[in-house]
Amino acid sequence: MEDRQAPGKALVVGGSIAGLSCAHSLIAAGWEVRVIEKSLSPPSSSPTGAGLSLDPQAREIVSSWLSDPTILHDSSLPLDIELLQFVDGKKDRKIVARDDNFNYRCFHWTDLHSLLYKALPPDTVLWDHHFLSLIIPENKASVRIKVKIPHTDEMKEFSGDLLIAADGSMSLIQRHFLPGHKLRYSGYSAWRGVYDFSEDISSDTIDSIRSAYPELGKCLYFDLVYGNHCVLFELINKRLNWIWYFDAQEPDIKGRSVTMKVNQEMIEKMHTDAQRMWSSELAQLMRKTKEPFINVIYDSDPLPQLFWDNVVLVGDAAHPTTPHCSRSTNMAVLDAEVLGLCVKKWGAGNLGLALQEYQSIRYPVISRQVLHSRHAGRLKQGLPLQDNTAFNPKEASKEEAAGILHKSLPFFYKAPVSMDQ
Known part of the structure; x- marks a missing residue:
């Protein structure tokens, strides 16, 4: 199977x-x-970077890429508990569902990115290089790309055996092969923010939020109200990450980012709405957070395929997803691991077989996980389902409530990384 004559590029x-x-x-x-x-x-810091969480399988994979696997643990905090609660009248809370064996760990995006980047050989990443186009020669034995370096206006070409599209949910490479494919707007967007309290450890804001959410530091909280829900968890180095999902018409997004720039008027309205809707503790945390921003929530129906000739899609380019089951980063890590194992197994001389096996392993998993995440988001947001009913967190049965916990996700405990699994 494996061609050991020459390494692939x-x-x-x-x-x-x-x-x-x-x-x-x-x-x-x-x-x-x-x-x-x-x-x-x-990136040394990121105003639009926020919290994310890794499941045990993804953590094991990432640890294998680091020279010191303990760094991954030391750069994160545990999420041992997932807790969903209905907030009634801003003060009263009713536990809707709880998982005490959650076993995720949470990171700031920049921290995880830095760990991965510093563990690569020098000069692996070419910064300030903008992808423009791709060319597959008639014999399909290689792939060429054109890039531009904006600050010098220099144009360059690179060639390789394999092109991996990891360019996000608005992927230019995906669009090259699927020009008519569009993202699906979820019906809601999200305010996001990270509150840094490293110089404000004993403030009223922190004292009150810890009193209202006593298991911060080990718990992934979901506050549910009718037509809105909010996520809250603690990050390492004294930071709190929050996400508030709110129903909204689809905005007119410029460019290729799903984050929106906001102005002071929008922020002030958000503060006013938070004071009306959420507890005083949570509303105060939002008001104290610097540079909140809006994520527009999209996903995509499963694509018809994940590769064309010697071009393959990974991450959000392959499976744009809503964030309700913590899938985006976890799926990207699994994509990478499976792709690496497949090309190692088959070698550069059998790239078509390697990519076919990658697709065979990943497609069933990512398709089910994307659609489940979509369903979970609609449940948490109280949006109508196919039968025109909506999830009512105040009156939900234990069975109904269990369906919105992360552990109801297909392949929650382990996704296959080979055809033998």
């Missing part, structure tokens, strides 16, 4: 967590890798 478009994960997995498979990223430099 892979080009990865996108230097976010999905792209860096692919770089690690392909390097582990013995391939040469170049990552093309449009950002000017590695």
Whole structure:
């Protein structure tokens, strides 16, 4: 199966967590890798970066790419508990569902990205390189891409055996093969923020939020009200991550980002609405958070396929998903691991077989997880389901409530990484 004569050469478009994960997995498979990223430099902080959580399987994979696996643990906090509660009258809370064996860990996006980036060989990532187009020669033995370096207006070409599209939910490479494919707007967007209290440890804001949410530091909280829900959990280095999902008409997004710039008037309205809707503790936390931003929530029906010739999609380019089951980063890590194992198994000389096996392993998993995450989001947001009913958190049965916990996700405990599983 494996062709050991020469290492394959892979080009990865996108230097976010999905792209860096692919770089690690392909390097582990013995391939040469170049990552093309449009950002000017590695992020040291990110005003639009926020919290994410990794499941045990993804953590095991990422740890295998790091020289010191304990760093992953030391850069995160535990999420041992998932707790959903209905908030009635801003003060009263009723537990809707609880999982005391959640076993996730939470990271700030920048922290996880930094760990992955620093563990790569030097010069793996080419910063300030904007992908423009791709060319597959008639013999389909390679793939070429054109890029531009904006600050010099220099144009470059790179070629490789394999092109990996890790360029996000609005992927230009995906659009090349599926020009008519569109993202599906969920019907709601989300205010997001990270509150840094490292210099404000004993403030009224922190004292009150810890009193209202006593298991912060080990718990993933969901507050549910009719037509809205809010997520809250603690990050390492004294930061609190919150996400408030609210019903809204689809905004007119400019460019290729699903984050929206907000102005002071929008922020002030959000503060006013939070004071009316949420507890005083949560509303105060939102008011104290600097630079909140809006994520527009999209996903996609499963794509018809994940690869064309020697071009393959990974991460959000392959499966845009709503965030309600913590899938985006976890699926990207699994994509990378499976892709690396497949190309190692088959070698550069049998790339078509490797990509076919990658698709056979990942497609059933990601399709079910994307659709389940969509369903979970509609339940939590109280939106109508196919039978025109809506989830009522105040009156839900134990069985109904259990269906919105993460552990109801298909392949929650483990997703296959080979055809033998």
